[in-house]
Amino acid sequence: MSARTIGGKWMGWQGRLGRQPALMFGATILIAFVLIALLAPYVSPYDPILQNAEVRLQAPSWAHPFGTDNFGRDVLSRVIWGVRIDLQIAILGVIFPFIIGTLVGTVAGFFGGIVDTLFMRLVDIILAFPFLVLVLSIIAILGPGLGSFYIAMALVGWVSYARLIRAQVLVLKSSDYAVAAVSLGFSRTRIMFRHLLPNAIAGSVVFSMSDAVLVLLNGAAISYLGLGVQPPIAEWGIMVAEGQPFITTAWWITLFPGLSIVMLAFGFSMFGDALGDALGVKE
Amino acid sequence: MHRYKFVLYRPIQFLPVLFGISVVTFVLVRFIPGDPARVLLGARATPTAIANIRRQYGLDEPMWLQYFYFLKNLLNGEMGKSILYKIDVLKLILTRIEPTLVLVLASVVLSVLIAVPMAALAARNHGRFADHAVRVISTAGIGFPPFWLGLMLIILFSVNLGLLPVSGYGETLGAKVAHLVLPSLTIALSLSTVLTRSLRAAMVEGLRSDVATAARARGMPERVVFWRHVVPNSMVPTINLLAVNIGWLIGGTVVIESVFAIPGIGQLLVRAIFSRDYMVVQGVAMVLACATVLINLIADIVTVAADPRVKL
Numbered sequence: 263m264s265a266r267t268i269g270g271k272w273m274g275w276q277g278r279l280g281r282q283p284a285l286m287f288g289a290t291i292l293i294a295f296v297l298i299a300l301l302a303p304y305v306s307p308y309d310p311i312l313q314n315a316e317v318r319l320q321a322p323s324w325a326h327p328f329g330t331d332n333f334g335r336d337v338l339s340r341v342i343w344g345v346r347i348d349l350q351i352a353i354l355g356v357i358f359p360f361i362i363g364t365l366v367g368t369v370a371g372f373f374g375g376i377v378d379t380l381f382m383r384l385v386d387i388i389l390a391f392p393f394l395v396l397v398l399s400i401i402a403i404l405g406p407g408l409g410s411f412y413i414a415m416a417l418v419g420w421v422s423y424a425r426l427i428r429a430q431v432l433v434l435k436s437s438d439y440a441v442a443a444v445s446l447g448f449s450r451t452r453i454m455f456r457h458l459l460p461n462a463i464a465g466s467v468v469f470s471m472s473d474a475v476l477v478l479l480n481g482a483a484i485s486y487l488g489l490g491v492q493p494p495i496a497e498w499g500i501m502v503a504e505g506q507p508f509i510t511t512a513w514w515i516t517l518f519p520g521l522s523i524v525m526l527a528f529g530f531s532m533f534g535d536a537l538g539d540a541l542g543v544k545e
Numbered sequence: 546m547h548r549y550k551f552v553l554y555r556p557i558q559f560l561p562v563l564f565g566i567s568v569v570t571f572v573l574v575r576f577i578p579g580d581p582a583r584v585l586l587g588a589r590a591t592p593t594a595i596a597n598i599r600r601q602y603g604l605d606e607p608m609w610l611q612y613f614y615f616l617k618n619l620l621n622g623e624m625g626k627s628i629l630y631k632i633d634v635l636k637l638i639l640t641r642i643e644p645t646l647v648l649v650l651a652s653v654v655l656s657v658l659i660a661v662p663m664a665a666l667a668a669r670n671h672g673r674f675a676d677h678a679v680r681v682i683s684t685a686g687i688g689f690p691p692f693w694l695g696l697m698l699i700i701l702f703s704v705n706l707g708l709l710p711v712s713g714y715g716e717t718l719g720a721k722v723a724h725l726v727l728p729s730l731t732i733a734l735s736l737s738t739v740l741t742r743s744l745r746a747a748m749v750e751g752l753r754s755d756v757a758t759a760a761r762a763r764g765m766p767e768r769v770v771f772w773r774h775v776v777p778n779s780m781v782p783t784i785n786l787l788a789v790n791i792g793w794l795i796g797g798t799v800v801i802e803s804v805f806a807i808p809g810i811g812q813l814l815v816r817a818i819f820s821r822d823y824m825v826v827q828g829v830a831m832v833l834a835c836a837t838v839l840i841n842l843i844a845d846i847v848t849v850a851a852d853p854r855v856k857l
Binding site: 383384386387388389390391392393394395396398399400401402403406472475478479480482483486487488489499502505506509510513516517519520523524525526527528530531532535 | 561562565566568569570573574576577684685687688689690691692693694696697699700704791792793794795796797799800803804814815817818819821823826827829830833834837838
């Protein structure tokens with residue numbers, strides 16, 4: 263019997279995705295941003311860091327749809343090249359914490375006892391700090407820059423994933439198939455990573471989408487403060503900071519990079535929400 | 546556990562976390578590459594000053610003993626001296642605490658004032674247009690970077706309408722209030738997106754609850770059922786949510802103080818990072834972490850006191 267005839271629940275994933283307009287919408291936004299990032303050299307009309315004193319602070323026009331900044335750089339081109347950096351911030355800023363948190367959460371949940379207690383106390387302590395304050399303090403020690411930001415994210419961000427995975431593993435390890443795997447004599451590593459983790463990970467994947475929004479906002483904020491990506495690289499947070507002295511006269515320098523952050527974040531939010539609904543994960 | 550016992554025991558449960566905070570902040574500064582004494586003193590690193598710092602923090606002693614000295618200094622209220630401002634870090638923080646405190650409080654109040662009507666509108670029109678509209682607005686709103694939103698509000702209210710000051714902090718009470726309207730509105734708008742979503746969920750559930758059904762059965766009009774029974778019951782999860790988000794709120798304040806040039810703790814932290822004033826970074830991180838713990842503790846106790854349904 264083909265899977266489709268059984269009905270909705272067993273429909274192929276293509277069929278299920280087609281019925282999720284929000285999921286498709288979010289995915290479309292994200293794919294569009296990935297394409298812009300890949301094609302930046304071809305779609306951006308000007309060099310993003312080339313200064314041109316003759317066209318300083320020009321309002322949006324056909325030649326410069328998003329206007330120019332105080333160095334005469336084309337804001338549209340800078341926004342387009344900024345996709346590369348900000349998308350990278352959202353992805354790398356989530357991947358490292360995701361991997362570390364998943365490993366810690368699985369091990370802590372599976373072994374329990376002293377390992378679990380130690381890790382969970384560490385989680386409590388890290389969570390006691392306001393997230394951004396701890397990230398900023400680590401950047402203060404390591405020195406400003408994108409590399410420091412990723413290290414700080416990895417050191418601080420893993421706690422949410424560890425908690426999520428641990429809670430799932432705690433429930434799953436007493437399930438029938440886990441007990442069966444133990445009685446079959448499978449190694450602990452195999453049970454943890456082949457049997458428990460695949461079933462425990464859905465919640466974290468959904469969470470990683472809303473986490474990507476926060477990481478993007480924090481990364482842009484840290485660059486805005488001057489502690490992340492350094493000029494003259496085109497990044498949306500820096501662009502907002504560079505436009506701030508001119509907000510009374512040249513609003514376009516700050517408006518467009520900010521709107522780009524909003525759009526990318528909206529893509530992640532929509533996709534994450536719809537994915538949560540599709541996988542039956544509650545926040 | 547009995548309610549009163551809980552109020553007494555809960556603070557004790559937080560002691561290990563406070564201990565952990567002190568360890569983390571201690572480790573942070575010890576991880577700075579180079580000689581800590583030289584780094585802490587910056588340009589003022591004369592041989593006598595280095596010797597003094599070495600003695601005060603026992604930098605030649607083993608690590609655990611260094612931590613012991615650090616803790617001892619801390620319990621005496623000594624967090625070291627700021628390189629830049631040349632005064633005690635704790636004193637420095639205290640002079641900057643007022644704007645930050647007012648900003649956080651005003652943001653919380655404003656965000657509740659925004660979120661309650663939005664959530665009420667959505668919950669009372671569950672599944673209809675208003676509900677979807679509120680959902681889309683709050684989903685999109687989460688992605689608005691507060692530092693950018695603040696600038697957009699400046700363009701709208703200060704530049705175009707000329708209603709409010711662009712940035713800074715006043716001397717008189719009136720000036721202070723005027724300077725804090727836009728920053729707190731910025732943070733409140735961001736915070737209210739999260740609040741609206743969870744409040745709406747709590748209200749939708751409340752409208753379906755036995756309490757609401759019983760009230761309707763007694764002939765109570767829907768409006769009264771909603772505002773007298775559903776809304777108060779949905780406030781308790783909101784208090785918890787505010788407490789959970791307090792860390793996020795403080796982080797937002799740090800950024801917003803820099804956007805609006807408000808001389809609070811957040812701006813102090815950012816400037817300290819730039820000037821490598823490590824003692825200030827350490828002190829601010831510790832004070833803000835302790836504040837977060839304290840607020841969570843208060844929220845726990847308020848929840849228990851306000852809602853007899855909470856099981857301990």
